[in-house]
Amino acid sequence: MTAPSPSPSPAIVSVTSVSMHFGGFRALDDVSIDLQRGEIHAIIGPNGAGKSTLLNVISGLLRPTRGDVHYGDQRITHVPPHRRARLGIARSFQITSIFTGFTVHQNVQLALLAQRGDCRHPFRLTGERYRDEAHELLARVQIAGMGARMGGELAAGDRKRLEFAIALAGDPQVLLLDEPTAGMSGAEREIVVGIIRSLSAERQISVLFTEHDIDMVFDNAHRITVMHQGRRLVQGTPAAVRSDPRVRDVYLGEGDDAHV
Ligand SMILES: Nc1ncnc2c1ncn2[C@@H]1O[C@H](COP(=O)(O)OP(=O)(O)OP(=O)(O)O)[C@@H](O)[C@H]1O
Incomplete structure (x- = not known):
């Protein structure tokens, strides 16, 4: 079932007429999207459509042309x-970026230290600094019991939850997620989807994510932007996107098995 939509509000992030060229290649071509406060917004589209590039432009990794x-x-x-990130825009990646040689708990402590600019001796953890806050963040993503495990020992779904806790250490208003359920089992997906929905509903965090799992997108996003060959093809509610013939053409035309 689709999550109930937040009432329309001024956009927290607006992307206006963005183009991103790599040499002569247009990865993004005149793309505009807006993200509302508390909204769960999915970016979908075939491989190479420009989804990750758009997230990179919003997080600041890429400067648009x-x-x-x-x-x-x-x-x-x-x-x-x-x-x-300090302003409140957090980004997590397709490939996890945790410290494998530190414990789960220390990973979150390090994120809190970095976020607070408390980096005098970042790798000499006293064990005390931000201990309770780190525990609370791990509890929020339901891995508080794994605090003593090494980051490198975690299964894919648990790593992703640790990444969420690290992203939340900055108390973000906007969370940008690149394929948040990639490589997960059905049960792990359920947990991650539950976290995304509660961040939106209870904390009014806006979530913008790319995803290839079309069922997950249509069940959970308030709005969907469909990208194709660097352009925004359609933006709207799941119902509007599902019934748009251009979207069907793109997916069927690419030989993708996804049924929308
Ligand atoms: N740094 C770069 N230099 C050159 N081309 C790039 C660069 N980054 C992305 N591209 C190209 O831009 C296009 C869009 O890439 P992008 O990763 O944004 O697509 P995507 O929709 O996220 O794809 P996927 O679903 O496969 O992750 C691709 O053709 C890609 O090869």
Whole structure:
């Protein structure tokens, strides 16, 4: 069942007429999207459509060739990623970025230390700094019992939950997720979907994510943007996107098994 939509509000992130060229290749071509406060918004489209590039432009990893990105009414097009993170835009990656040689608990402590700018001796953890906060974040993603395990020992689903806890250490307003359920079992997916829904419903965090699992998208997103060959093809509610013939053409035309 689709999550109940938040009432329309001013956009927390607006991408306006963004193009991203790599040499002569247009990975993004005049793309505009908006993200509402508390919204779960999926970006879908065939391989190479420009989904990750769009997330990279919003997180600041890429500077667009043209166009603008706003966070609220602040223009952030040229603000570097670490400053966007401090403003409240958190990003997690397809490939996890945790410290495998530290415990799960220490990974979150390190994220809290980095986020607070408390980096005098970041790798000399006292065991006490931000201990309770780290525990609370792990509890929020339901892996508090794994605090003493090494980061490198975790299964894919647990790693992803640790990544969520690390992203939440910055108390973000916006969470950008690249394929959050990739490589997970059905049970792990359920847990991750539950976390995304509760972040949106209870904490009004806006979640923008790319995803190839079409059923997961249609069951959980409030709105969907469909990308194709670097352009925004359609943006709308799951019902509107599902019934749009252009979307069917793209998926069927690509020989993708996904049924929309
Ligand atoms: N740094 C780069 N240099 C050159 N081309 C790039 C670069 N980054 C992305 N591209 C190209 O831009 C296009 C869009 O890539 P992107 O990763 O955004 O697609 P995607 O929709 O996320 O695909 P997938 O679903 O396979 O992850 C692809 O053709 C890709 O090869």
